[in-house]
Every structure is written in C-alpha cells, then in structure tokens.
Amino acid sequence: MLDQAGVPRFAAGTDEHDNFRLYQADAEGRNWQQVPAERTGGRFAPFAITPDGGAVFASLSVDNGPSFLVRADPSGARRETLARDDFGSVGGVEWNASWQPFAATLMYGRPRVVYFDEASSDAQEHRMLRDLFPSHHVSYANHSADGNLSLLHVYSDRDPGMWYLFDRKLATAKLLFASREGIDPARMGERRYFRFKASDGMELDGYLTIPAGTAEPSAMPMVLLPHGGPHVDGDAWGFDTDAQFLASRGYLVLQVNYRGSLGRGYRFRQAGFHNWGTRIQDDLIDGVRWAIAQGHADPERVCAYGASFGAYSAMMTAARAPELIKCAAGLAGLYDLKVFTTRSDTASTAQGRAYFARAIGSGDAMLQANSPTSLVAKIKAPVFLAHGEIDERTPYSQAVAMKKALEDAGRPPEWMSVPREGHGFYSDANNIAFYKRLEAFLARHIGTQ
Secondary structure (H helix, E strand, O other): OEOOOOOEOEEEEEOOOOOEEEEEOOOOOOOOEEOOHHHHOOEEEEEEEOOOOOOEEEEEEOOOOOEEEEEEOOOOOOOEEEEOOOOOOOOOEEEOOOOOEEEEEEOOOOOEEEEOOOOOHHHHHHHHHHHHOOOOEEEEEEEOOOOOEEEEEEEOOOOOOEEEEEEOOOOEEEEEEEOOOOOOHHHOOEEEEEEEEOOOOOEEEEEEEEOOOOOOOOOEEEEEOOOOOOOOEOOOOOOOHHHHHHHHOOOEEEEEEOOOOEOOOHHHHHOOOOOOOOHHHHHHHHHHHHHHHOOOEEEEEEEEEEEOHHHHHHHHHHHHOOOOOOEEEEEOOOOOHHHHHHHOOHHHOHHHHHHHHHHOOOOHHHHHHOOHHHOHHHOOOOEEEEEEOOOOOOOHHHHHHHHHHHHHOOOOOEEEEEOOOEOEOOOHHHHHHHHHHHHHHHHHHOOOO
C-alpha cells in the first residue's frame, strides 16, 4: 500500500503455509519490519492512508473471524470501527473522487451501504445516485483526474449490469453500455436470501432463485447448484448466469454458501479443510432438506448440477443422499482426488501442492473414500458428464475415469466430450450446445410440470 506521495508503506499477504503476514516501512519506504498481530489486534490489512498520513484504513479480522473495517493510527493502534457485520466480512469499499474511502458494502443479501459519515457530501451524492436506480446496487468504478466524471457500475440480481458516466457539473448520468443487452431483467428471477442451521448447528446462508412470475415457491422442482472452488467467494446477490438459466426453465435454484467458502473469515474457510467430501457435502444436503421443509421444493424432484468443484459436489451429494438427488450433472468436474492432487496444473507448483495438503489432506485411503469414482455404487441417479478435452485444472482424464466407473457399475452416463475446450467452455456454440443438453437432461428426470 502506497501513501499519498507514492511511497510504499505496508505490504500484506500469506506465506507458503497460508499464515497472514504484515510488513511496515518507514516514511521513506525503507527498513521494512514485520508487524506482530498482537499489536494490531488480529489480521490487520491496510488499504488506504489519509492525505496527512495520520491514519490508515484497514480490514481487521479478530481470532480469524469475519473482517470488518477500521480507521487506526499507522501503528495499528487506536482503532475506530467503521463498518461491521458479525455474520460475514465487510465487502467492497466506495472511494470518492479524491480517492479516499467513504463507505463500505455489506454483501449478505442485497448489498447494504454503510457510510462512514452519514452527513458527508460523499454520502449524500451516493444516496442520490442510489435513488436513481432503486432496484439496483450502485458502485463507483473509477473517477477522472479532475474529479468531475465518475464511472458507475449499476447491477441487480436480475440485471447483469450497466455502466454509466456521471458528470457532477451537469448533474447527469449517461448510459454507456449494458454488459448483456439481450437480457431482459423483467424476465429474470428474484434471488432471495436465506439463512438456516446446518445439522451440526452452524449457521449458513444462501440464495433461492425463483422463476419470474412465481410469488412464493411451493413444491417446485429444484436444482441444487453448488459453487466451485471450494475455497473461493461464495454465491452472492448479483446476476448468476447458471441460476437464471435454470430459473428461466421453471426450476427453483438452491445455492448454499457451505463452510470453506470465503467471505466469513479464515476460521470459516478453515472449517472446510479436510472436509471436501464430508461436512461440505452435508451442508449442501442440509440446504436441500431446509428447502423441502419450508415447502419450497418437491422432495421427489431435486437434481444437482455444478461446474468444477460444483460438479464434484453434484456427484458426492448424489452418493451421500441418493434418496434426495434424482439426477446429477457435472461440467469440468474433479472426480478422483488422488489423480487430481497429482496431475492437475495446481499440483505442478509447490504452492499448489501445499494448498492440496492443507485443504484436502493426504493418504490414499482418505482420497479414495472421498472420490466420486469410488462411490458410484451409491449413486442411484442418472448422471450427465460434460468436459473439455484440453482442461488442465481438472484434466479430461477425470471425466473419463468417472464415465468408466459408472459404466462398470452398469449405469453409463450421458456424455459430452468437447475438443479444444479447457476448464469450462468458451465457444458460444459449445455453451449453447451444453445448456441445451442440460435442459433436456433435467426435463427428462425432474421436469417442470
């Protein structure tokens, strides 16, 4: 992080064992020293400094819990909390035209903006812009050097996003372009936020995407859509292509931010370590049971579909809860953990191998017990597998091994092998072909009528 004069003052990151480290330099950008967590109260990561250099803005995580925003003196002491949500970490920061932070966003459900000073001109202006787009979230993306022009990013759960140019002198906001002009937000589904208790008592959250025109979901066919990663940002309120595609076909879509997802602090992320095939999958299954108990989903018409780790989860939930999952579809999935941890592109680096040891664990017995290829006898549901033949993240051999395991068990899957595609499909023609196959597969097994 640089100060107002462009001098580097702080550097933060993690070491090879994923331990957080913070370093601080003197006013000349020299004599770097590691800053002990005891001094700052936890994971203290500065991201801005005031013009006079007398204070820094930083995110702070105490005891590996959710991160919140503070203003502190440069030593990390005398901290003032600016924005906090005890459930999850504070999200994005809003910067004014002078490139000073003035607000933060709480990202659970529809984004909520917290202004550091409610009476400031920055807060008043941003509230005015939000009022122009009442069903959207409005964020500054950039500012001109003279501070008169600002680029606005405007999006919602139904709208993939638009970009506006805001002129302060003229008090106008001019539409520049929409990211997907073919999408009609009125035909998209609502993304409804929810929280529930997992079977072990941990509070989790997620989203239901409800088909347009449906006021309250009742006994609907449902698709469980686990996000990839798994240790990445979880699902959020914004436009989700897969969820909206499925909702547009009449399905209720369930997404659960299982433990291990980012966004709730390192402790929550760590709760997913060595639990890829067990507790993470139980969180997803608990989410399905919650949706059924609420009366939202038809227990006889639930399928699972995902990409990458989401595909792994689709197969694992089908194996762990065969009475619930009536079909399972995977795109670019990982299905054999032993092979994945030795032959993927991630395994080609020391950092990647350290990540696998930390996140997945080791030992042939454990890897086999948590691999869908070893659990095909428990998978009673029909399966659809799609994979790019030059995928390096989850190599094509993963899908081939899963296909063979299912064939050997007497339940050959539906199969889509695509040349010259990697980890997910980039060609429009291949994406269209995949979604048509997925639509037909779901219709055959859980329908929408």
